[in-house]
Amino acid sequence: MRDQQTWGKEKKCTDRVEKLYTALKSQRHNGVSSTDVWDKTVSFFSVKSPLLFHNGYSKYSRDTLRLSPLPAEDDAPLFIQTFAGHLDWVFDYLTGVRGKIAIAVYIAIINGFLLIIYKGPLYKVAVRACFLGFTFGCGLIISFSQTTWTHFGWYMCSLSFFHYSEYLVTAIINPRSLSLDSFLLNHSVEYTVAAVSSWVEFTIEKLTVPELKQLSWLSLVGLVMVLCGDFLRKSAMLTAGSNFNHIVQNEKAQSHVLVTDGVYAFFRHPSYVGWFYWSIGTQVMLCNPVCIAGYTMASWRFFRERIEEEELSLIHFFAEDYLEYKKKVGTGLPFISGIRINSS
Secondary structure, eight states: OOOHHHHHHHHHHHHTHHHHHHHHHHHHHTTOOHHHHHHHHHHHTOOOSSOOOTTSSOHHHHHHHTOOOOHHHHTOOHHHHHHHHHHHHHHHHHTSHHHHHHHHHHHHHHHHHHHHHOOTHHHHHHHHHHHHHHHHHHHHHHHHSSSTTHHHHHHHHHHHHHHHHHHHHHHHHOGGGOOGGGGOTTSOHHHHHHHHHHHHHHHHHHHHOGGGGGOHHHHHHHHHHHHHHHHHHHHHHHHHGGGOOSSOOSSOOTTOOOOOSGGGGTOSSHHHHHHHHHHHHHHHHHTOHHHHHHHHHHHHHHHHHHHHHHHHHHHHHHTHHHHHHHHHSOOSSTTOOOOOOOOO
């Protein structure tokens, strides 16, 4: 009979064969010689460390074969390595048959509890919030697991946090305007089509040109765009307070004032600027070339029309005060100046 140690090594190798294949294919694509690829293949089966890094071989194997070490990874504290190893196991489990069954049972149980605890509109809010929280958690697991889907995990976290925080911030600053639409999950048919298109493009390109989805530097640029864009948008919402509304207002409320301080001192429409760069950043993060171009054009057109519509109301509400503000501060969006007023 095989001893337990041999069985454990074989099991670990089997579990990570997909990662090995992806890593070696990427190495060959980047011009690594056949000899080096073979060395790394051999090192894969020298499983001495519980954590395999993204380049396909462990710290022990690199030291043994005198391959180039990566200090940032090798010097990682033990608790970080252990944490990453646990997340690896969770990811492998959830993507298996039992994991999928567990997810289905979890969703059914949580939905049952929500039905018992909340009634009517509150149930609808709770279900959406629970769904976004679940998506964010799955995104975190994928993000910290040793998988080629890491960047999609970032995307899941970014998307779910954006929609959840839209509702949360609206509840804080303007609870009277709060509704299910504040999640922006059903923003428009075009928005849904754009989101699904990005998922389809990512999947197709990952299967056909997987190296395109491993441009970590580009995904980091997208992550920065997403974080900065969402931060700017939420800052604009908090600064505007009760003056902010997801729907363009045609009638001026008694409490409605012209906000020109904070982030509004730099951009006339900071919430649109943040949303514009956030949306493009999600596609840069996914390395989706088609959707990067598509999102840029579609977002630019949408916000150009939206700003012109909104500024008609703002000029009607605040007259000369807004016109003076308009002269001093730009929209913040490229090649969009807003509504044009004839001087004659």
